[in-house]
Amino acid sequence: xxxxxxxxxxxxxxxxxxxxxxxxxxxxxxxxxxxxxxxxxxxxxxxxxxxxxxxxxxxxxxxxxxxxxxxxxxxxxxxxxxxxxxxxxxxxxxxxxxxxxxxxxxxxxxxxxxxxxxxxxxxxxxxxxxxxxxxxxxxxxxxxxxxxxxxxxxxxxxxxxxxxxxxxxxxxxxxxxxxxxxxxxxxxxxxxxxxxxxxxxxxxxxxxxxxxxxxxxxxxxxxxxxxxxxxxxxxxxxxxxxxxxxxxxxxxxxxxxxxxxxxxxxxxxxxxxxxxxxxxxxxxxxxxxxxxxxxxxxxxxxxxxxxxxxxxxxxxxxxxxxxxxxxxxxxxxxxxxxxxxxxxxxxxxxxxxxxxxxxxxxxxxxxxxxxxxxxxxxxxxxxxxxxxxxxxxxxxxxxxxxxxxxxxxxxxxxxxxxxxxxxxxxxxxxxxxxxxxxxxxxxxxxxxxxxxxxxxxxxxxxxxxxxxxxxxxxxxxxxxxxxxxxxxxxxxxxxxxxxxxxxxxxxxxxxxxxxxxxxxxxxxxxxxxxxxxxxxxxxxxxxxxxxxxxxxxxxxxxxxxxxxxxxxxxxxxxxxxxxxxxxxxxxxxxxxxxxxxxxxx
Amino acid sequence: xxxxxxxxxxxxxxxxxxxxxxxxxxxxxxxxxxxxxxxxxxxxxxxxxxxxxxxxxxxxxxxxxxxxxxxxxxxxxxxxxxxxxxxxxxxxxxxxxxxxxxxxxxxxxxxxxxxxxxxxxxxxxxxxxxxxxxxxxxxxxxxxxxxxxxxxxxxxxxxxxxxxxxxxxxxxxxxxxxxxxxxxxxxxxxxxxxxxxxxxxxxxxxxxxxxxxxxxxxxxxxxxxxxxxxxxxxxxxxxxxxxxxxxxxxxxxxxxxxxxxxxxxxxxxxxxxxxxxxxxxxxxxxxxxxxxxxxxxxxxxxxxxxxxxxxxxxxxxxxxxxxxxxxxxxxxxxxxxxxxxxxxxxxxx
Numbered sequence: 010x011x012x013x014x015x016x017x018x019x020x021x022x023x024x025x026x027x028x029x030x031x032x033x034x035x036x037x038x039x040x041x042x043x044x045x046x047x048x049x050x051x052x053x054x055x056x057x058x059x060x061x062x063x064x065x066x067x068x069x070x071x072x073x074x075x076x077x078x079x080x081x082x083x084x085x086x087x088x089x090x091x092x093x094x095x096x097x098x099x100x101x102x103x104x105x106x107x108x109x110x111x112x113x114x115x116x117x118x119x120x121x122x123x124x125x126x127x128x129x130x131x132x133x134x135x136x137x138x139x140x141x142x143x144x145x146x147x148x149x150x151x152x153x154x155x156x157x158x159x160x161x162x163x164x165x166x167x168x169x170x171x172x173x174x175x176x177x178x179x180x181x182x183x184x185x186x187x188x189x190x191x192x193x194x195x196x197x198x199x200x201x202x203x204x205x206x207x208x209x210x211x212x213x214x215x216x217x218x219x220x221x222x223x224x225x226x227x228x229x230x231x232x233x234x235x236x237x238x239x240x241x242x243x244x245x246x247x248x249x250x251x252x253x254x255x256x257x258x259x260x261x262x263x264x265x266x267x268x269x270x271x272x273x274x275x276x277x278x279x280x281x282x283x284x285x286x287x288x289x290x291x292x293x294x295x296x297x298x299x300x301x302x303x304x305x306x307x308x309x310x311x312x313x314x315x316x317x318x319x320x321x322x323x324x325x326x327x328x329x330x331x332x333x334x335x336x337x338x339x340x341x342x343x344x345x346x347x348x349x350x351x352x353x354x355x356x357x358x359x360x361x362x363x364x365x366x367x368x369x370x371x372x373x374x375x376x377x378x379x380x381x382x383x384x385x386x387x388x389x390x391x392x393x394x395x396x397x398x399x400x401x402x403x404x405x406x407x408x409x410x411x412x413x414x415x416x417x418x419x420x421x422x423x424x425x426x427x428x429x430x431x432x433x434x435x436x437x438x439x440x441x442x443x444x445x446x447x448x449x450x451x452x453x454x455x456x457x458x459x460x461x462x463x464x465x466x467x468x469x470x471x472x473x474x475x476x477x478x479x480x481x482x483x484x485x486x487x488x489x490x491x492x493x494x495x496x497x498x499x500x501x502x503x504x505x506x507x508x509x510x511x512x513x514x515x516x517x518x519x520x521x522x523x524x525x526x527x528x529x530x531x532x533x534x535x536x537x538x539x540x541x542x543x544x545x546x547x548x549x550x551x552x553x554x555x556x557x558x559x560x561x562x563x564x565x566x567x568x569x570x571x572x573x574x575x576x577x578x579x580x581x582x583x584x585x586x587x588x589x590x591x592x593x594x595x596x597x598x599x600x601x602x603x604x605x606x607x608x609x610x
Numbered sequence: 611x612x613x614x615x616x617x618x619x620x621x622x623x624x625x626x627x628x629x630x631x632x633x634x635x636x637x638x639x640x641x642x643x644x645x646x647x648x649x650x651x652x653x654x655x656x657x658x659x660x661x662x663x664x665x666x667x668x669x670x671x672x673x674x675x676x677x678x679x680x681x682x683x684x685x686x687x688x689x690x691x692x693x694x695x696x697x698x699x700x701x702x703x704x705x706x707x708x709x710x711x712x713x714x715x716x717x718x719x720x721x722x723x724x725x726x727x728x729x730x731x732x733x734x735x736x737x738x739x740x741x742x743x744x745x746x747x748x749x750x751x752x753x754x755x756x757x758x759x760x761x762x763x764x765x766x767x768x769x770x771x772x773x774x775x776x777x778x779x780x781x782x783x784x785x786x787x788x789x790x791x792x793x794x795x796x797x798x799x800x801x802x803x804x805x806x807x808x809x810x811x812x813x814x815x816x817x818x819x820x821x822x823x824x825x826x827x828x829x830x831x832x833x834x835x836x837x838x839x840x841x842x843x844x845x846x847x848x849x850x851x852x853x854x855x856x857x858x859x860x861x862x863x864x865x866x867x868x869x870x871x872x873x874x875x876x877x878x879x880x881x882x883x884x885x886x887x888x889x890x891x892x893x894x895x896x897x898x899x900x901x902x903x904x905x906x907x908x909x910x911x912x913x914x915x916x917x918x919x920x921x922x923x924x925x926x927x928x929x930x931x932x933x934x935x936x937x938x939x940x941x942x943x944x945x946x947x948x949x950x951x952x953x954x955x956x957x958x959x
Contacts (some may be wrong), residue, residue: 085957111957116953122949206954212941217814223848349847353817354940359944366950479954514850602851 014042014467015497019094022463027449028456029094031060031419033067036093046094047099048057048468052485053301056526056544057460060453061396061423063414064187065301065389066091066098072191074451077105077199077480081125082117086478096460099469099583102478122200129372133197136376140193140383147186147391150179153402155434173431176402180427183395184420190392194384201373202483208370215354220511227347228370231339233378238295238308241288242315246322248284252277255327258320264312291387297530300389303397303416304526307390314530321553377532399427406430407443408448417453418446423466461525467495467585484582486510486562495501498586507584507591509559511604515579517557518609523593538599540591552576559587559606573601581606616710619867620651620703620796629907630655632732632792637926644904646897646923651727651796652714654763656734659791666701673786676771681780687773690749694771696797711763711795715756718797726752726798726865729762731769734790748772751830752798752865759795768792799922800865803885804914805839807894808929809846809902815932817908819852820844820898823876824885827862829914829924836873837861840885844895845880851891886915893921902924907934 016038017444021029029037054066074088087103105111123131159171205228212224249255254277257270271278289309297314298305308315313609326332343540347367354360400415409415415423426442433440470494481487490568494508522529522537530551533539538557557579573580581587587606591597596609623631623639631639635653666672669864672694679686700942703711719725729750749771750762770791779789802923805824810817816880823832823839831837837860843853858881866872887892894913904908908929944950 083955085955105957115952115956122951123946124956126948126951200951201956203951207951210953211941211950216816216818218811218816218819218843218852220845220848221852221853223845223850226848326660346847350818353846355817355937356939358939358942362939362941362950365943365947369947369950477957483954511852514852591852600854602854 012471013046014466016092016094016099016469017043019469021468022095022456023460025095025279025456025459028060028096028453031422031449032058032063032093033421033454034163036063036067036091038092038094038099038219040094042101043470045090045101045138045472046468047101047221048485048487049229049465050098050485051467052543053299054098055427055561056302057457058093058098059303059416060187060419062302063093063098064420066093068188069194070100071188071201072195073480074103074193075192079124082114082199083122083199083479084111084115084118086480089480095463095465096457097383097465099468101470104478122203124205124391125197125200126369126372128457129376133376135194135196137244140190140388143186143190143193144383144388144391144599146389147183147388150182151175151397153179155402155430157517171435173434175429176399176427177424179395180399180424183392186389187392190384190388194380197373197376198380199480199483201377203278203479204369204373205377207480208366211349211366215359215363216350219350222512223346223350227343227350227367228374229343230374230378231334231336231343233375234382235378236334237382238292238315240334241292242318243322243334245284245288246283246319246326247332249319249323251283254278254281254283255323257318258323258453260320264316267316280325294387294390295382296386298526303393303413305422307386307395310390310394318534318551318553319535324359337541396423403427403430403442404428406433406440408440408608410447414446414450414454417450455539461536464589468492472496491583491585495585498590500517503509507559507581507587507606507608509581509584509587509604509606511572511600511602512580512582512604513578514560514596515557515577516578516602518596518598519556521591521595521597522555523588523591524535525588538597540597552578559584559591561585561587561589615655616707617652617654617871618716620648620653623653626694628836629734630657630792632734632794633927634730634732634925635792635794638794638796640904641923641926644900646901646904647921648923649728649797649799650718651794652718653732654707654711654793654795656792659767659793661704662701662707662764665704666697668928672697673789676776676779676786679776679780681777681783687776689778691771691776692772695768696922698768698771699764699766703764708760711760712756714795715759720924723756726754726800726869727759728794728796728798729753729759729766730794730796731766732792732794733770734792749830751828751871752869754869756871763793763795767791773958799828799914799916801828801914801926802917802919803890804912804924805832806883807898807911807913808908809898809911810845810908810929810932812931815937818846820846820895822886822891823892825859825862825881826885827864828871829859829863829912831863833872833912835899836863842886842891844891846895846899849892852889856882858882859885872883890915890919890921897921897923941944 019038058066070089070091076557077083078087085105087105090101091105093097105114150588153176155172155176208228208240209224212219249258254271254274257267268282272284293308293315296305296307323333349359351363354363354521396415397412400412403415404410404412408430418426426446427439429442476482476487476489517538519536519538521540522533522542524532525542533551533554535554536556538559539551539555540559540563553576555578558573559580560582561584562582579599581604582597584606591606598607598609618627618631618639620639620642623636624643625640626635627639627811628636638648638651639653663672668817675690679690687945716723731748733877748766750765753759753762772790803824803826805822806829807820807822809820811819811821822842822844824842825832825837825839832839838857839859840857841853842851842856845852857906859874859876860881861872898909898911901911905926905928910928910929912924914924941950
């Protein structure tokens with residue numbers, strides 16, 4: 010039978026066995042896992058996981074599964090199981106096939122999911138309130154401090170609980186908040202995607218040759234929050250020109266140099282810096298990645314990314330470009346697009362069904378597009394930065410050399426290190442951690458390096474006859490057809506061609522820049538073709554630099570396709586193997602209309 | 611008989627004139643009046659044909675002998691066809707018709723009397739839209755001078771009595787009394803590139819795309835299937851070019867110096883080049899949308915782009931294959947719109 014390698018046939022990279030063992034036992038592959046189909050979740054976790062970062066998978070799948078299995082009761086699917094090997098996250102769906110159980114779950118689903126759809130606007134409004142409250146809670150977590158003596162006012166107030174306890178309390182609240190956030194993340198997500206997919210499938214049947222991007226354009230929001238950070242950059246570019254302080258913004262200048270020059274520019278310079286501050290909070294709380302790794306720092310943490318985009322925006326502003334997205338015009342175009350497709354439908358019955366489905370898609374879409382800013386970006390930044398604070402505290406007490414080293418510990422191990430420090434503070438004796446952790450951290454750092462260089466199969470185990478799991482189809486774009494294409498590529502494929510989704514039209518030839526992580530973005534030169542595992546909307550500022558984009562993962566829901574289109578760049582997404590088959594520096598041709606990438610040398 | 615009864619200019623014709631100017635003539639009139647760029651021209655009405663055949667009938671019976679043929683009597687059909695084609699081509703045109711054609715030719719071309727024209731059959735039978743009927747009658751390209759125009763009008767009429775035409779009519783049992791032919795006379799487009807386009811996908815019936823086929827030279831090479839054309843699929847609404855198949859177009863039809871057309875090898879450097887630019891694809895899409903909107907239904911369209919890169923429309927007829935089997939609705943409205951999501955969440959039933 011056709012299939013991918015079995016999980017049991019995968020070898021842990023020699024020398025990394027202990028780092029592999031650090032992941033919780035429930036994430037390790039076991040013999041029974043050979044019976045199931047797994048795929049590498051390169052869309053969300055394109056790089057090997059630091060031990061701590063695996064908490065993201067855990068928290069997200071706890072929440073995703075709860076929503077699907079127990080809250081909304083999706084009839085044909087439950088949750089997602091997760092395993093990690095060589096730092097790579099493999100996941101497998103849990104389908105429901107027993108007709109009686111599907112019937113039972115359908116009844117439940119209609120009482121639950123339908124209630125959500127019917128009350129979507131109200132529930133989403135209260136979702137934002139809940140989410141902002143959660144963000145505020147995280148912001149209010151106290152700074153970490155172990156004073157030599159408990160402050161006198163604590164004693165006089167009869168507080169009774171000493172400062173070391175607050176470390177544990179804050180750590181647990183930090184972790185609890187992260188798990189809670191993911192429940193909010195999945196409260197609406199599958200229902201939102203499902204309503205969109207309903208409309209999507211209708212369009213594909215009514216117009217067999219319609220492109221994914223045309224369907225997305227009928228539904229996509231124009232003023233979604235995810236566009237806002239980039240809009241703020243454009244605004245800052247305009248303001249710089251208006252204030253006449255644009256001189257320091259030169260390609261290649263460091264953030265430090267630019268900021269210092271502005272401080273020396275008198276009131277106008279200070280005015281621009283004030284404008285910068287107002288944009289930063291909250292809109293610079295976006296990651297340069299998907300927010301699933303601790304090193305996906307936000308624009309606020311590192312202004313390099315947003316500042317890299319400013320010189321060219323400023324040049325455009327000086328050339329008379331308003332840099333404002335023509336919102337009214339985009340809205341009008343969307344209305345026209347919908348009317349034009351509607352008119353082409355074969356019957357009035359179709360038009361009535363179309364109206365119902367697009368109505369529902371429009372209702373759910375603000376959530377689908379809007380939640381990312383609050384969850385994956387803003388909250389996730391707060392979370393990782395709080396953990397970083399613990400790293401700083403522990404590094405200060407000699408547990409390891411750098412604050413970032415804390416991310417080489419799992420969240421259980423990190424708690425044990427914190428308890429160690431609490432003990433040592435209370436006992437007045439040295440902590441044990443400084444003898445224990447440095448060697449482990451070094452071992453795990455080496456493991457991440459080894460795993461990064463090690464290829465991993467896109468999927469494992471037997472290929473299912475059909476993929477009837479709406480979650481897997483919608484979230485990962487995986488279908489029987491895409492698996493067959495992956496299998497063919499595993500066989501070596503034949504040709505100089507990669508096939509993917511036609512995401513944004515146009516044909517471009519150029520130099521491929523294979524970017525495997527966000528911190529390699531600096532290697533991109535003007536006119537390069539970006540080749541990455543997954544394109545990300547917060548990379549938008551680099552889209553004005555590149556000539557085309559190619560990704561391993563991504564399908565009809567891919568935001569990257571929309572950004573590429575907005576920038577008028579050819580893009581092919583969901584190729585499965587682009588980052589493995591294309592060499593850095595290789596000349597390639599990208600045909601975004603056909604969804605084909607050709608290797609030219 | 612008035613000359614306006616014998617010919618009608620495109621600008622004065624609509625689809626309603628089909629009984630006297632044929633399907634092609636009516637369509638070219640309709641397009642002209644809709645502001646579509648159609649090469650200028652006129653139609654020799656069926657009345658001219660009727661008068662001509664009447665004269666022949668006076669000499670000796672013609673229609674009755676065709677009616678008497680058995681559908682399976684191929685020998686009889688062949689024999690009679692040879693006789694009738696010769697009779698038609700040998701019979702003189704009436705003075706009135708000759709004068710009318712010369713006058714119209716002069717009106718259209720003015721001092722440029724050597725400008726080439728196309729002379730095209732335009733049948734009036736019910737089956738005129740039938741693909742198997744189309745192509746049975748002749749079209750003459752690159753016709754120069756009023757005398758040749760008159761000769762080729764008569765040749766079009768004669769093609770109504772060709773073996774395939776007669777065999778087809780006998781097989782379908784079409785009575786000769788209702789058979790008539792109009793003839794289109796219009797300016798010839800000296801085509802750099804030409805082809806056909808369909809305002810719904812011939813393969814999937816999708817109405818949201820326009821499928822464009824194109825090759826170098828005159829469109830006759832594409833229509834006759836002698837060259838594999840480039841093929842493009844363009845979003846009707848979005849303008850996306852989703853399919854772009856550039857083929858080896860080894861030959862092309864071009865005008866012959868002495869009149870008529872000739873097949874030649876495509877220059878090597880052009881063979882595998884796209885025969886239309888992206889800008890031209892967008893122009894084709896625009897005009898296809900306008901024509902479809904005008905008729906209110908999908909169309910099959912013949913087009914050409916001349917040496918000055920100007921787009922001209924040569925013919926448009928309603929799409930018949932998919933329209934005939936208009937499918938059941940993809941989905942119908944539900945009492946509770948939410949029921950639609952069960953298509954995604956309910957599993958494959």
